[in-house]
Amino acid sequence: MSVEPFNRLVKLSARAFYDDITKGDNQPKTGRSDNRGIAVVVLDALTRRQWVREEDLAKDLKLHSKQLRRTLRFFEEEKLVTRDHRKETAKGAKIYSAAAAATFDGQKFGKEGEEKIKLHTHSYCCLDYAQIYDVVRYRIHRMKKKLKDELEDKNSIQEYICPNCGRRYNALDALRLISMEDESFHCENCNGELVAESDKLAAQEAGDGDDNARRRRREKLKDMLQRMEVQLKPLMEQLNRVKDLSIPEFGTLQAWEAHASAAGRAAGDSSSNDPSKSSQGYGGTPMPFLGDTKVEVALPGAEGNQVDVKSETASAQKVLPPWMIKQGMNLTSEQRGEVQQESKMVGGSGTGKLSDDKKSTVEDDKKNIQDEYVKAYYEALLKKQQELDTGEKQQESSNSPTSNGLPKMSSNRQVGMKVKRDEDEGDDDVDWEEAPVTGNTNENYKVDLNVEVPEASEENEDDDIDWEEG
């Protein structure tokens, strides 16, 4: 998940398509507003940054901010760049003066008014790689399609032009234009004989020999198409290379800032909310917050074996990893608990593959135990919450079956009632967890599970009762 191939894509397409862009054609071209080639420089600079404040970028590039803004606006229209505008106080200033809101048009260089504390709108910009990929592909597609259509004359409506008065007609007017005397088209205005207009793309060599002109035009188009293929080849290759890569995503400015500052804190730099700092500090480092996402990916991987089993047996049930389950999440954790039990039951009914899988996880025993412990713990918590309402009567009813079914457990419990809760709970849980792991052989496993699961639930209930009494 590197940015590098995408940066290369941006650089290539900048040179291919935006090299000779002069933005602001309506303005007179003085030396300063002539920004030929600036587009490439700006795009290159953006590939080395993420979200960046436009002022900072202008300073770095030694450009006038207006000039830069114009270029950026152009790129925004071209969908290469996302921009964000935000009102911020000048450095160290407190929020003040509604009148300042009037000046929020455009970003200013910060030194403008020191005595007047104003809200400045700062603009930020960032490359939008996902969109760039699409934009470039679409652009190339359109170019090719246009040339090919011209080449094959597909779906094109022939146009005719009167050499005398310059009036234009197209093939849809043919019925009106045909004259009775001779077999050609005549202008409605001046009755001059119309000539077919040669192509728009190719040069307008007035065709004396119509066929000749057509042939020449075709050759020209073919040549153009070939040259395009050759010249855009590196770009196409880069597009293909990038095709299967995951696209770097910086998110919105806020999201990015949150990530960046979090990463910054991790790196020992405590720039919390200062966007200028963060944008400068991490502008150069690629994807500083990637570490976090990796951790997120890694955690489900730790208990991935279990998840696999579940996804095989209970199809497509989303299983929340234990660290995500908090007290608030009643429904999901409940679901998860059910699924877990069910899948274990299924395993008990005997698929060899499943138990094999289990076997292979022996190295991960410790993790499994921990995970299971956490799960069971939260399960217990949940059940406790659910049964808070049901009174003492339920205790008795739940007491009797356990004591009948599993005398050992019940005795434990009774002892536990007198002793401290926490220890009791801990012991129970550990015992319960270790049982399936140790009895990991194929035959034992099923039996263990079948016994253990109901035990667990009953035990949880017992625990709950303990809690209540305590």
Add this chain to the structure above:
Amino acid sequence: MFFHIVLERNMQLHPRHFGRNLREHLVSKLMKDVEGTCSGRHGFVVAITGVDSIGKGLIRDGTGFVTFPVKYQCVVFRPFKGEILEAVVTMVNKMGFFAEAGPVQIFVSNHLIPDDMEFQSGDMPNYTTSDGSVKIQKDSEVRLKIIGTRVDATEIFCIGTIKDDFLGVINDPTAV
């Protein structure tokens, strides 16, 4: 493309037709008036297949004509862009050729004729391949694709192409 649709029209009937055969008169007048006309919206009305209902007549002040709202079923033909049609060539010139598919006129300009066909002038102007195996002249039947339509209130005109796979002459009148 052909459609079978229900249309409505207000018919004015002269008082001399009032009598036993009023209905027949009305229907025959409807056929005379409507069949073969073209509306930009529905296309060419090819045939009336039935009269659904004839409403109450309204006598017009001063004239004695009576207006009947008539609902009738009819077959209409409307050409669409992209549609493939078979047409008969009516005229060939150096700009291309005109063809008719039933009521609709189609123009195929010379750059939408395959490049290997060249215009031959003469008393029977035609487009011929260099080896002479395929010839488009008056009364040839061609299969063409409509690539553009001009729809006015009362007429429809199309331009077509035969520069595509499976398009072109489907029978040669000289060969028969």
